[in-house]
Amino acid sequence: MEQPESSSLLHIAEVVHWIALAVMMLVYTLRLMWLFKFKGARDRQKPGEQGDTSLRPALYSLGNVAMPWAMESTRKGMGFYFSFIIFHLGVAAGIFAAFISGLYPPFLETAVVAYIFTVIIGAAFLVSVGRIVRRIVRPVLRLISTPDDYFSLFTLTVWFAIGVLAMLYLGGALEGEGYMVAYLFATSFFLIYVPFSKISHYLYYPFTRFWLGRTLGHRGSMSTIKG
Amino acid sequence: MTTKPKTYKVDKMVELLKPKLSRQVVGSLVGCVHCGMCNDSCHYVLSHPDDPKMTPSYKADQLRKIFKRNFDWTGKVFPWWVKAKMPMTDEDLEKLKDIAFGTCTNCRRCTFNCPMGVDTATLNRIMRGLLTRVGVMPEGVRVVSKDSWELGNQMGVLKEDYVETIEWLSEELVAEVEDDRAEIPIDKPDADVVYTINPREVKYDPRTISNAALIFYAAGENWTMPSWGWDQTNFGLFSGDDVLGGATYKHLADKHKELRGKLLVISECGHGYRSTRCEGPNWSATDQDFTMESSVMTMLRYVREGKIKLDKTKNSERVTFHDSCNNARSCGFYEEPRELLKEVVTDFQEMYPNRTENFCCTGGGGAMSMSEYTPRRLASAKVKADQLKATGAKIVVTSCHNCVDGLGDLIKHYKLDMEVKQLVDLVAEALILPEKPAVEEPVAAAAAPEAAVEQPAAAESARATDGPGAAEDHPSLEGKKILVVDDDPDTLAFIEMVLQDNGALTVTAANGDEALEKARAEKPDLITLDMWMPGKTGVDVFVELRNDPEISETLVCVISGRPEFRQVIYDRPVKPPEGYLDKPVAEDRLVLNLRKILHLRRKS
Numbered sequence: 104m105e106q107p108e109s110s111s112l113l114h115i116a117e118v119v120h121w122i123a124l125a126v127m128m129l130v131y132t133l134r135l136m137w138l139f140k141f142k143g144a145r146d147r148q149k150p151g152e153q154g155d156t157s158l159r160p161a162l163y164s165l166g167n168v169a170m171p172w173a174m175e176s177t178r179k180g181m182g183f184y185f186s187f188i189i190f191h192l193g194v195a196a197g198i199f200a201a202f203i204s205g206l207y208p209p210f211l212e213t214a215v216v217a218y219i220f221t222v223i224i225g226a227a228f229l230v231s232v233g234r235i236v237r238r239i240v241r242p243v244l245r246l247i248s249t250p251d252d253y254f255s256l257f258t259l260t261v262w263f264a265i266g267v268l269a270m271l272y273l274g275g276a277l278e279g280e281g282y283m284v285a286y287l288f289a290t291s292f293f294l295i296y297v298p299f300s301k302i303s304h305y306l307y308y309p310f311t312r313f314w315l316g317r318t319l320g321h322r323g324s325m326s327t328i329k330g
Numbered sequence: 331m332t333t334k335p336k337t338y339k340v341d342k343m344v345e346l347l348k349p350k351l352s353r354q355v356v357g358s359l360v361g362c363v364h365c366g367m368c369n370d371s372c373h374y375v376l377s378h379p380d381d382p383k384m385t386p387s388y389k390a391d392q393l394r395k396i397f398k399r400n401f402d403w404t405g406k407v408f409p410w411w412v413k414a415k416m417p418m419t420d421e422d423l424e425k426l427k428d429i430a431f432g433t434c435t436n437c438r439r440c441t442f443n444c445p446m447g448v449d450t451a452t453l454n455r456i457m458r459g460l461l462t463r464v465g466v467m468p469e470g471v472r473v474v475s476k477d478s479w480e481l482g483n484q485m486g487v488l489k490e491d492y493v494e495t496i497e498w499l500s501e502e503l504v505a506e507v508e509d510d511r512a513e514i515p516i517d518k519p520d521a522d523v524v525y526t527i528n529p530r531e532v533k534y535d536p537r538t539i540s541n542a543a544l545i546f547y548a549a550g551e552n553w554t555m556p557s558w559g560w561d562q563t564n565f566g567l568f569s570g571d572d573v574l575g576g577a578t579y580k581h582l583a584d585k586h587k588e589l590r591g592k593l594l595v596i597s598e599c600g601h602g603y604r605s606t607r608c609e610g611p612n613w614s615a616t617d618q619d620f621t622m623e624s625s626v627m628t629m630l631r632y633v634r635e636g637k638i639k640l641d642k643t644k645n646s647e648r649v650t651f652h653d654s655c656n657n658a659r660s661c662g663f664y665e666e667p668r669e670l671l672k673e674v675v676t677d678f679q680e681m682y683p684n685r686t687e688n689f690c691c692t693g694g695g696g697a698m699s700m701s702e703y704t705p706r707r708l709a710s711a712k713v714k715a716d717q718l719k720a721t722g723a724k725i726v727v728t729s730c731h732n733c734v735d736g737l738g739d740l741i742k743h744y745k746l747d748m749e750v751k752q753l754v755d756l757v758a759e760a761l762i763l764p765e766k767p768a769v770e771e772p773v774a775a776a777a778a779p780e781a782a783v784e785q786p787a788a789a790e791s792a793r794a795t796d797g798p799g800a801a802e803d804h805p806s807l808e809g810k811k812i813l814v815v816d817d818d819p820d821t822l823a824f825i826e827m828v829l830q831d832n833g834a835l836t837v838t839a840a841n842g843d844e845a846l847e848k849a850r851a852e853k854p855d856l857i858t859l860d861m862w863m864p865g866k867t868g869v870d871v872f873v874e875l876r877n878d879p880e881i882s883e884t885l886v887c888v889i890s891g892r893p894e895f896r897q898v899i900y901d902r903p904v905k906p907p908e909g910y911l912d913k914p915v916a917e918d919r920l921v922l923n924l925r926k927i928l929h930l931r932r933k934s
Binding site (some may be wrong): 244252312 | 351352354355358360361362363364366367368369370371375382383385387388391403404410411412413435441442443444445446448449457528607608609610611612615616618621657659660661662663683686687765868
């Protein structure tokens with residue numbers, strides 16, 4: 104279904120959205136520069152008996168996210184693992200939708216595509232609500248959670264909710280571009296807030312996993328080495 | 331609102347933290363998302379399900395708070411938003427000490443279960459190190475660190491005691507196999523193998539040294555033990571003190587180079603292996619320019635090369651294997667012991683989970699030296715006890731001295747019907763001893779390594795029948811008057827019987843008062859002393875004994891079922907006991923240790 108021509112508000116939202124992206128990129132760059140300002144530790148030992156000095160164990164460690172069987176915590180918590188997958192697919196779908204809606208509007212105006220995005224983001228919303236409950240109910244998580252943890256999760260949940268409405272609007276099930284405007288502004292807020300919050304963990308993830316794999320691989324205790 | 335003044339120690343900690351902030355460490359500090367995935371990987375959590383403070387991320391957060399407050403943007407500007415916070419008072423530091431030392435053994439199981447790759451165990455070790463450097467540490471850590479600095483080994487063994495013990499073991503072995511070439515060389519230059527040990531072996535378990543020497547002899551190895559730099563353990567790993575860690579490592583490395591050894595072999599010890607192999611070079615900022623291996627690998631190589639022959643039917647009871655955390659998770663060393671086990675036992679039962687997923691023995695991370703945390707440690711051992719029980723094994727084998735103590739302790743606490751052994755014991759037990767093994771001389775070694783092969787077995791039968799004390803020309807218990815003190819009639823009867831069988835004259839006492847009375851009246855050569863007795867405890871008896879000029883020089887060997895109180899007796903302001911054994915004590919171990927004590931007295 105074809106959408107009416109964009110209003111000036113929607114246009115402003117799109118512009119803000121791109122500016123926010125630029126800010127995010129800048130802050131991320133500064134974050135990485137800060138991280139790499141610290142010296143890189145070097146394992147001075149000779150490689151272990153089964154040690155591997157190649158990149159293989161580091162890459163294996165990076166691929167850990169797609170191997171729930173590799174860790175006891177994911178192997179025994181498949182439910183949590185799949186909720187993690189849904190949650191992060193929702194984030195990826197939401198960000199993609201925000202940008203593609205400006206770059207190539209017809210893509211999401213196809214009803215089937217819009218509904219697929221609705222389902223993904225909707226599922227992520229449900230997981231996100233579950234995560235809020237989990238964080239509040241479990242004493243362990245209450246103890247370790249910071250205001251940033253709660254706020255990040257809460258605002259993401261709201262963003263998912265607005266995202267569902269925006270996808271329904273793009274798919275033609277709802278009327279009123281206000282959903283899309285709100286969605287783009289919410290996304291902009293995230294793009295700016297994320298580098299300062301715990302959500303920036305995905306920026307660090309590749310490095311922490313890579314370094315851990317490198318170290319343990321060198322010593323021979325990364326499971327891939329032993330087969 | 332008033333702000334509490336910051337103790338100078340806190341400022342010092344921040345100063346000390348700065349150089350420890352490598353990219354990897356910072357990655358672990360900023361990477362945690364507080365997802366709680368690490369929670370169920372920790373044995374403290376599993377055994378204390380109602381205490382959220384046991385969760386690994388909470389422990390790591392203690393360092394994270396300091397880091398964020400001082401080094402991270404958000405934490406500097408909006409500390410409350412990310413819970414960035416500085417400890418302020420000495421009480422705060424005491425709480426941190428309790429968390430870092432008393433609720434974590436640095437086993438690294440959480441690290442392996444973190445989807446983000448956060449190395450929580452390393453963060454906890456850094457926290458320990460900061461606290462240690464400002465003098466906030468458990469008393470046991472302080473004592474052991476002091477011994478390491480002053481005497482070069484963590485159990486305060488004097489050089490002359492060490493050398494005399496090795497010489498005595500050497501004489502024993504030579505007599506046992508009736509071959510002079512079975513002697514234990516000390517400081518022999520250009521040896522193919524330089525063998526280093528855990529001081530626990532000299533002090534409490536010399537049989538493991540004899541067993542290793544027997545294996546080297548049977549393999550025809552050209553080997554030696556160093557007179558200095560012989561302690562392969564490294565308390566710097568536990569205290570987090572990299573300076574101590576580096577210095578301890580250098581003792582070994584420098585002595586090895588001085589002796590021009592070809593291969594440094596360390597006895598079965600998880601943290602010793604990790605410290606020497608992996609961490610020592612990093613702590614001392616020196617590249618590892620020599621080759622080293624665990625004695626497990628050495629023994630396995632001997633089997634593969636046909637240098638030793640084994641009869642696995644000698645070890646027919648069901649055996650399981652416990653992976654040391656330091657060996658498995660930090661060094662990737664877990665298949666070799668299994669391969670060797672298959673050569674020395676007939677019934678091996680795997681423990682689950684195992685290898686890098688195995689649970690800690692709960693005595694790791696220096697926990698055995700921190701008696702104030704013993705009740706918590708033993709409660710956390712429930713997970714391990716269940717794991718052991720499920721195997722149905724009678725023997726749990728481990729390649730780590732710390733694990734030997736930790737497992738032994740929990741086996742007693744949970745009343746499991748099993749004992750702990752090391753591979754060196756099983757290999758020595760299964761060894762088919764050649765009549766005259768060809769001990770390689772340095773010159774001949776390169777020319778004919780094949781010469782070191784087994785020959786017809788004959789001495790083996792002599793060794794099998796010769797129990798401790800059988801060698802006639804060596805000091806035995808013959809004619810020695812020994813006062814046995816224990817409130818448990820069964821233990822008393824057992825020790826008395828063993829000693830009498832070995833020629834000793836025994837006197838017994840069932841409580842502290844009686845013990846002191848008989849010690850004064852009988853003037854025994856040696857006293858075996860139980861620590862935990864109703865009324866006057868063994869500690870009280872010991873102190874009174876040491877303060878009585880008439881009997882203060884009497885040799886004392888403590889035999890106790892409460893290893894957690896070991897430190898108590900060593901902390902008394904009197905000369906320490908000459909020996910210490912854990913209950914239940916096996917006959918050969920008892921006799922060997924008492925003979926060692928009597929022998930060292932005779933020499934001195």
